[in-house]
Amino acid sequence: xxxxxxxxxxxxxxxxxxxxxxxxxxxxxxxxxxxxxxxxxxxxxxxxxxxxxxxxxxxxxxxxxxxxxxxxxxxxxxxxxxxxxxxxxxxxxxxxxxxxxxxxxxxxxxxxxxxxxxxxxxxxxxxxxxxxxxxxxxxxxxxxxxxxxxxxxxxxxxxxxxxxxxxxxxxxxxxxxxxxxxxxxxxxxxxxxxxxxxxxxxxxxxxxxxxxxxxxxxxxx
Numbered sequence: 001x002x003x004x005x006x007x008x009x010x011x012x013x014x015x016x017x018x019x020x021x022x023x024x025x026x027x028x029x030x031x032x033x034x035x036x037x038x039x040x041x042x043x044x045x046x047x048x049x050x051x052x053x054x055x056x057x058x059x060x061x062x063x064x065x066x067x068x069x070x071x072x073x074x075x076x077x078x079x080x081x082x083x084x085x086x087x088x089x090x091x092x093x094x095x096x097x098x099x100x101x102x103x104x105x106x107x108x109x110x111x112x113x114x115x116x117x118x119x120x121x122x123x124x125x126x127x128x129x130x131x132x133x134x135x136x137x138x139x140x141x142x143x144x145x146x147x148x149x150x151x152x153x154x155x156x157x158x159x160x161x162x163x164x165x166x167x168x169x170x171x172x173x174x175x176x177x178x179x180x181x182x183x184x185x186x187x188x189x190x191x192x193x194x195x196x197x198x199x200x201x202x203x204x205x206x207x208x209x210x211x212x213x214x215x216x217x218x219x220x221x
């Protein structure tokens with residue numbers, strides 16, 4: 001059996017930041033900005049690296065169902081009934097794409113707070129495509145992800161240009177694993193600004209970047 005996460009490679013990564021003007025309640029608390037400023041200042045004042053380690057202990061419960069404990073939180077993973085699972089939780093690859101979406105939203109919100117961007121709604125959709133034959137190396141198939149598509153939609157009363165500024169200045173651990181500087185996915189600010197000029201004022205496709213992937217780009221995830 002081959003692990004699609006360990007051997008993952010992206011062939012396509014598309015990111016869209018979609019803004020729709022609407023006046024409403026912002027989902028970002030006013031005092032979050034100071035929290036993010038203080039956090040950044042604390043890290044900047046620390047000499048050298050500020051490495052963080054995420055840990056999880058995963059215990060087999062039954063057949064293909066597992067329980068993970070991380071930072072005191074307990075989550076359950078399972079497989080669908082179609083592969084003799086009990087369907088009591090998401091699959092590992094479900095958790096993987098969800099983690100990318102979580103990371104996208106958290107970092108977007110922090111940057112939105114720093115740049116005073118109001119958020120009425122924020123939704124990130126993540127879709128990963130891979131060949132199930134790769135699990136057993138059938139026909140020499142690779143279990144790597146063939147594509148990862150990330151689309152973020154934002155509803156705000158602020159200008160489109162401000163949304164693009166927030167979207168262009170994101171450092172998200174999960175996303176960067178797919179989008180490392182040594183990968184063809186590395187965003188180019190000039191390309192992003194050019195597309196913004198072309199499509200400014202439209203409610204969709206403010207940000208769209210794509211390129212061929214590499215095994216190393218996804219393996220770090």
